[in-house]
Amino acid sequence: MAPPTHQKESLKKDKIHILLLEGVHQSSVDLLASRGYTNVEYLKTSLPEEQLIEKIADAHFIGIRSRTQLTRKVLENAPKLIAIGCFCIGTNQVDLQAATELGIAVFNAPYSNTRSVAELIIAESILMLRGIPQKNAVCHRGGWLKSAAGSFEARGKTLGLVGYGAIGSQVSVMAEAMGMRVIFYDVITKLPLGNASQINSLDELLAQADVVSLHVPELPSTKMMIGAKQIAHMKPGAILLNASRGTVVDIDALAEALKSGHLAGAAIDVFPVEPRGNDDEFQSPLRDIDSALLTPHIGGSTVEAQENIGTEVAEKLAHYSDNGTTTSSVNFPEVALPGHVGAHRLLHIHKNVPGVLGAINQVFSENKINISAQFLQTNETLGYVVIDVDAEYSDLALEKLKNIPGTLRCRVLF
Numbered sequence: 001m002a003p004p005t006h007q008k009e010s011l012k013k014d015k016i017h018i019l020l021l022e023g024v025h026q027s028s029v030d031l032l033a034s035r036g037y038t039n040v041e042y043l044k045t046s047l048p049e050e051q052l053i054e055k056i057a058d059a060h061f062i063g064i065r066s067r068t069q070l071t072r073k074v075l076e077n078a079p080k081l082i083a084i085g086c087f088c089i090g091t092n093q094v095d096l097q098a099a100t101e102l103g104i105a106v107f108n109a110p111y112s113n114t115r116s117v118a119e120l121i122i123a124e125s126i127l128m129l130r131g132i133p134q135k136n137a138v139c140h141r142g143g144w145l146k147s148a149a150g151s152f153e154a155r156g157k158t159l160g161l162v163g164y165g166a167i168g169s170q171v172s173v174m175a176e177a178m179g180m181r182v183i184f185y186d187v188i189t190k191l192p193l194g195n196a197s198q199i200n201s202l203d204e205l206l207a208q209a210d211v212v213s214l215h216v217p218e219l220p221s222t223k224m225m226i227g228a229k230q231i232a233h234m235k236p237g238a239i240l241l242n243a244s245r246g247t248v249v250d251i252d253a254l255a256e257a258l259k260s261g262h263l264a265g266a267a268i269d270v271f272p273v274e275p276r277g278n279d280d281e282f283q284s285p286l287r288d289i290d291s292a293l294l295t296p297h298i299g300g301s302t303v304e305a306q307e308n309i310g311t312e313v314a315e316k317l318a319h320y321s322d323n324g325t326t327t328s329s330v331n332f333p334e335v336a337l338p339g340h341v342g343a344h345r346l347l348h349i350h351k352n353v354p355g356v357l358g359a360i361n362q363v364f365s366e367n368k369i370n371i372s373a374q375f376l377q378t379n380e381t382l383g384y385v386v387i388d389v390d391a392e393y394s395d396l397a398l399e400k401l402k403n404i405p406g407t408l409r410c411r412v413l414f
């Protein structure tokens with residue numbers, strides 16, 4: 001095969017437009033710059049749907065945190081979008097099905113803020129058991145509530161964790177170190193760490209725990225998981241902690257339980273409706289309740305976590321852009337790809353239906369294009385084929401591959 005006569009460039013890096021929202025850490029911008037991506041538009045807030053649709057039209061990559069809603073409508077208006085970076089753990093703010101159907105890869109940082117959330121929960125367990133929010137509020141109003149009534153040590157109390165994944169299990173270990181008894185409820189059987197024990201039903205856990213802490217993702221099955229009925233199952237004087245998602249708890253039912261005194265307190269970090277930015281008003285039925293410790297969705301907001309998340313997610317986006325690697329994508333088949341020095345790399349994302357692979361291979365056999373490396377990975381919905389070819393053939397192959405029925409996205413890397 002003749003050596004390539006000219007070495008063209010794929011979309012030049014300075015033409016790759018990256019839209020970063022919600023004030024993601026500067027480490028993301030630095031990492032992208034170190035990989036040659038300087039065409040970055042950086043905003044401190046999320047955007048409402050119409051403005052987002054306008055901005056995303058030109059974006060090849062977008063980086064968000066938990067507030068930006070990437071709905072099907074938004075994604076359908078993002079013709080150039082290659083990948084989404086969620087600079088957080090949760091990906092419920094993205095319509096993952098729509099992203100998958102459109103061939104847009106989604107990445108997140110599954111562990112970078114785990115420890116930060118777990119530490120906050122431990123701190124809140126102690127503060128809530130001592131009734132600190134109420135005592136603090138009284139002091140601010142000029143009062144003095146020096147009393148041991150309703151104040152308890154954490155030692156010996158039962159902590160009930162709902163969801164025993166990365167965060168729940170970290171909390172478990174730290175809580176045991178303080179002498180708490182840990183029980184947990186999870187939909188799948190988990191290896192209990194230390195002396196923790198798995199409980200068979202949510203109701204059973206609620207009936208036993210002095211402190212209940214929620215660590216489940218937002219799913220149809222976790223929406224309103226804790227409503228009036230579940231709160232009624234909790235011990236009188238128990239405490240509820242929620243740093244998972246605002247939709248998991250019926251906030252009105254919680255407000256009632258705090259007002260009636262059935263629950264001694266609640267520490268809530270996430271809300272059904274959260275302000276878009278720091279200048280918007282926070283509204284909640286819990287605002288006037290002293291026994292509610294309210295935080296503005298900062299469970300994962302530590303300097304360490306945000307810096308790590310910035311580099312981790314930016315690295316994943318740059319890697320996918322540079323060589324097609326999809327390792328740890330939340331919706332794409334995962335492929336860890338070697339470099340492609342001297343070859344052009346075609347990335348073909350298609351619906352996982354019969355006939356597409358045959359059609360892809362036909363393009364190369366019919367046009368006598370030699371393949372120097374080929375990688376294939378599929379999941380239930382998608383097929384992802386990566387093919388390295390001599391430079392002179394990539395234009396032709398790209399054109400042919402794009403026209404194969406079932407193709408979602410196809411691009412070439414030089």
Ligand SMILES: NC(=O)C1=CN([C@@H]2O[C@H](COP(=O)(O)OP(=O)(O)OC[C@H]3O[C@@H](n4cnc5c(N)ncnc54)[C@H](O)[C@@H]3O)[C@@H](O)[C@H]2O)C=CC1
Pocket residue numbers: 089090091110113114117162163164165166167168185186187188215216217218219221222243244245269270297298299300301
């Ligand atoms: N407040 C904040 O700033 C932060 C909030 N989060 C939230 O915390 C959630 C949990 O994070 P990780 O522990 O890393 O997730 P994970 O995926 O490691 O663990 C979630 C656990 O919940 C379990 N689960 C799912 N559905 C369940 C159900 N219906 N009942 C009981 N258990 C169920 C899963 O089996 C899994 O073990 C995230 O999805 C995110 O929404 C995460 C980071 C920061």
Ligand SMILES: O=C(O)CCC(=O)C(=O)O
Pocket residue numbers: 065066067087088089090091113297300301
């Ligand atoms: O820091 C954020 O904006 C979101 C944190 C969070 O909720 C997550 O990581 O899932």
